[in-house]
Amino acid sequence: MLDQKLYILMISVHGLIRGHDMELGHDADTGGQITYVVELARALGRNSNIAQVDLLTRQIEDSKISPDYATHIEKLGPNAQIVRLPCGPRKYLRKELLWPHLDQMVDRCLHYLRQQGRLPDLIHTHYADAGYVGLHLSNLLGIPQIHTGHSLGRPKRERLLAAGRKEQTIERQFNLSQRIAAEEETLVHASLIVTSTSQEIEDQYGMYKNTDPRHCRVIPPGTDTSRFSPPGRKLIDPNTQTGVDRFLSNPKKPMILAISRPDTRKNLDGLIEAYGSDQSLQDIANLVIVAGSREDIRMMETSQREVMNDLLLDIDRYDLWGKVAIPKHFTAEDIPELYRLAVRRRGIFINPALTEPFGLTLIEAAASGLPIIAPEDGGPRDIIANCRNGLLVNTLNHTEIANALKEALSDRKRWRDWSRNGITNVRRHYTWDAHVTKYVREVNKLLRKARKRLRRQSAATLYPDWAPIPLARKIIISDIDNTLLGDEQGLAELLQWLRAHADTVSFGVATGRSLESAVKILKKWHVPMPDVLITSVGSEINYWPSLRPDQGWSNHIRHQWRREALAEALQAIPGLTLQPPENQREFKLSYLVAPEQMPPLEQLYQYLHQQNLHAKLIYSHETFLDVLPTRASKGLAVRYLAYKWGLSLQNFLIAGDSGNDEEMLVGDTLGVVVGNHSPELEPLRGLEQMYFASNTYARGILEGLEHYNFAQ
Template identity: 30%
Template sequence: MLNLIQNVLDCEERNDLRQFASQLKQSGPRYLLRNDILSDFSKYCADQEKPDYFYHSSNLGRLIYYTQEIILDQESLYLIIRPKIAEQEAFQVLEDLTVEPITIQTLLDVRDRFVNHYRPNEGDVLELDFKPFYDYSPIIRDSKNIGKGVQFLNRFLSSKLFQDPRQWQESLFNFLSLHEVQGTQLLINGRIKSQQQLSDQVKLALGFVSDRAEDEPYESFRFKLQDMGFEAGWGNTASRVRETLEILDELIDSPDHQGLEEFLSRIPMIFRIVLVSIHGWFGQEGVLGRPDTGGQVVYVLDQARSLEKQLQEDIKLAGLELLKVKPKVIILSRLIPNNDGTRCNERLEKVHGTDNAWILRVPFREFNPNYTQNWISRFEIWPYLETYAIDAEKELRAEFQGVPDFIVGNYSDGNLVAFLLSRRMDVTQCIVAHALEKSKYLFSNLYWQELEDQYHFSIQFTADLIAMNAANFIISSTYQEIVGKPDSVGQYESYQNFTMPDLYHVVNGIELFSPKFNVVPPGVNEQVYFPYTRSEDRVPRDCERLEELLFTLDDPSQVYGKLDDPTKRPLFSIARLDRIKNLTGLTECFGKSKALQEQCNLIFVAGKLRTEDSTDNEEKDEIVKLYRLIDEYNLHGKIRWLGVRLPKLDSGEIYRVIADHRGIFVQPALFEAFGLTILEAMISGLPTFGTQFGGPLEIIQDKVNGFLINPTNLEETAQKILEFLSKCEQNPDYWLEISNRGMERVYSTYTWKIHTSRLLSLARIYGFWNYTSKEKREDLLRYIESLFYLIYKPRAQQLLEEHLKR
């Protein structure tokens, strides 16, 4: 990038840079992000009557394109440039246009000064740097392979271990000797005493099973294999046992990383799983639409069902049914005594549609009953998590009669609890962020002190740093969740370096090229969400009831707004009422477009109808704003606002009823980490318009199976919807074409079967390498514990003291 800056300075564009900087400084000190920078540069080009190519193709235009941030102070201009994905460079441009590269430490000082938190002794602030702990781990070189961590790790460590055949065979022998379930030894027994004997016995067993009928059940020759040293776990039929032993035989003699992954994916290693989801109302009925619930609750419940089903299938294929082995999945959540009509005050609740999956709710300890007895916002939950983890460990050990095999954390608070549990029980753990607040709230780290009373970001961002660095591996739903795209920063990437003035500087917060990152998108519950065309699976009575609710029901307790013409094409959305979900933005977009109002009705399902019924401040603000917009644009007769909590089955059917009316689904979020509602709408058959900011960018192939919108550009969003409607008028089959392509997209890529197969494979492979490589993580974990006890815990305790006073 220094060369590009020099090219600007060495040509006539030098004066353009000077004038552009002068134009920016006219408003005084400013901190500009990429959208603002591009907007201001476009204005500069227009004001200066530059030719069309200048904005995109000039040296200065290219420099501006790569610039993510500009910080202006009285004397200098600071450019933070992102030359490529996951890389950043910073430069200081002085008034005489002298350019100097600056270090991350200097940049963080500049950011501090910008928010008037300049400290006389620069550098007199705690610096957090995780980079040294990744220096001894394999690192991915090419950014396009970020998110494919297990493939890289398996290939790298396999080649390293395979170089020493004796060490490889000994590691494999020891690993196979470990496995047992319910006190019963699996895979190999004491008759095989060494790696050499393992190799000999595998060949002997192969000869034995090869002479048997392919479909002969394992039980009929079980004892013969035991005499050879092989216990249950190799397969349920002669052919399955033979296939598994053949893979092992090949691995012993001619090892390769692909064979190792195939072998580990067959090994019965995981039977007991914990999914941690602490905050919010976690239940199966009556919780969706409440504050802090939504996609995450749906995700975890669907994941639990799918994991149990996959484990049952794996156990059957491994031949363990005869041992009466049953998997168990526990969703660890919070027990809320004042349950507000939900089942969140029940300690144990079976997950619908499962044999042995449960919601285990553990209460917070009694501090201030106003908090520990009631729901607490995700921003206020932090003081209770350490004692919660201690109590949850006891409950989990009792439920499992031992420790789990695998722990999955969800969201920032659940990820922290997953770390604490994993540390105490020495269990492989992964984390799923779902959404990182730091990306959702601009400048949230820079102005954390002003936002602390409401959001407590200092605690949350510290918890994020702890969890993401402690995890054995990280699951993301999309690639860009990790490192964004060429013109935008990823959620995890935003933790690479940042400042929290007067608290600490993060010099290296996470190694983006670490093989711990894996992209494993979630799926859709196909029992609930399925195409509108599957009429045989739909219940006519439910269709009629929801039809009335959506279009004609006159019940002020559930619905606001009556439609003058219910036959107009519905624009439909469903989301929580918070600023990021941006239903108010969609309403304003609709209000500003007379053409949309002529052709469509706007219908959405969203939270409460009245501020007095809500306990969430952000929801209250959005409710007030919605009523104001409806009045301001006179949308009465054109809009329906359903303030209802839909049961799970109704939430699936409501998409299909909209599809019956040839409707459109619009997801207008300012940022969406993934976008489960987009999958739900697409699989139901609704042509879908989704935000271009976040996960939908990878789900929707624009103008192929859906449409991407910029929800901050209301006019452009309206125009894209109108273009779609125009094409539908010209070609009556166009709605069907997009509908069918959307369904095909989901079925080919986003199913829970694909997700859970991959997740369990990852857990086995990372578990194997954690054991065989003997990776020394204790130094990293001790560093993380220092962060927990010296920063997180004191600040959480301070918040608890505030709670006790309220």
């Protein structure tokens, strides 16, 4: 119901995220995105339409950083909190090293959501890594995904190539191929892409083949005007002023202020060159660069260390001592005071970046009454058009930067007009309340469309009547042929039982059939689609309604799998004939067997071992042989589901009839062997938690449900 308050799950994986004393500039991963996601979560939590906002990020236990980042839950304000989940190593990792661990983040998110007892209404992801996590959660849960890119891989690669970097070096440092692939996949799936400017849609997302402008919405971010405001009569914090003035010979001169991470894209070296090459600019103003906090430049990560070293060398080259301040220690709480100090000294704020998707610092400066100079690219064009408080400049040209600074500082009346315009127009265009109002409006339109689509899908197809896996407390997994199907009346009775227990029990199938074949036969028998389909003898896991694969499972079973080499090696084995192409899959080779000719399985395993090949051989009905990755089978797939969804194996009831069901029947699951089972399963009779039903097909499953009192 749209009148129900919304539960929003936000995901931002990398960097250092906390609700206080944000360590902006700590590294390349802790910048404007961190401010954005924390402030957005807070603002959403204040909105009357929102019941809960969870900002999910990575839990970090590392002696080199604050213990705050190890705290599981941190309150941000009304109805909003940061939730930190373990993902990969405990130590802090830069974002390029997180990709191998993101499937684990998917699983951790599922565990967390199970504990909430309510699924989110939507998932909002930030940056490519979170986009990957959110894509898989969205597919698993059937929940719409909203995505904000913040920065994109394709434009970044183009800029680095244009700057003379080699493609192999770029790939080795930034892993852009994987990032771009994830961005393309997210663009295919996401229901809504939130951008800050129209230029971002046209020039940056326009570089992607899967961008659909109809799914993009411009919703400019806000700024906290309770923090960023003009100085008025209020005294400037003396610690802030001292931290700047101790570098300067004449601190009362107007102040050119730049705030950014020490990153080559931020073009701080170009700003130093512009200032150092123009003596008249040095005469009228000081330059203050806040490039994060640092203890020792030698201890910074390589890319940041190089930027800081170059800045200091350029200051010395142009002999700017006493004219340039590069303070060491400033926190996020000090930044508003820096803007106000610059206003008091009738200074200017400059963002000299080579390109700027948005420019949150420009909004902060404007809200403080500080005029701005910014790149004639991306977000700044919209900001200055809306706020009318500064100049656009070609930041690739240091002479133009210097001339723009002198022009901005030379006219006191225009400076006052720009200052007033910035304050007024930020409140008009760039508050978080205005952002959230538009955001909620777009979300409600999106959810209405999603529900209409769901109703059409329910009418056109057979949609499940049982509990979705994330909210289920128990799951029934049944083989299809000769177990679930075979008796129409028994099947109808089983489906009635499932509907009667829909609040707690979910339903899935596990079969040797391909996904397409499984869906086709279930529709033929009028079986509502299961929540989960384990197909191709356990080598694939897919979820209804999207039928998208569980990528975590695919990545897991890929280990030591050499499909083409196995097919070539098995050509020499008598009694094996490849089944038709439609029965072959990425992680499965399927053969028809002449039992009197095929060697025993033990000999086949020895033969493959001699060829340095690894596979699992599943022999069933004395007719079929399936060759799978060593980590794949219906039984292992069930155990993977138990782990992924946070359910005990004793909450799984497994029903089967043949040899390829054996592995999923044994162990801690509750096994049901239907009365029409093949002789291959007779050795299981008498095992603990193994029930042999006297009834056949679906009635045998019902008999097992009654035996285990599974509904309780």
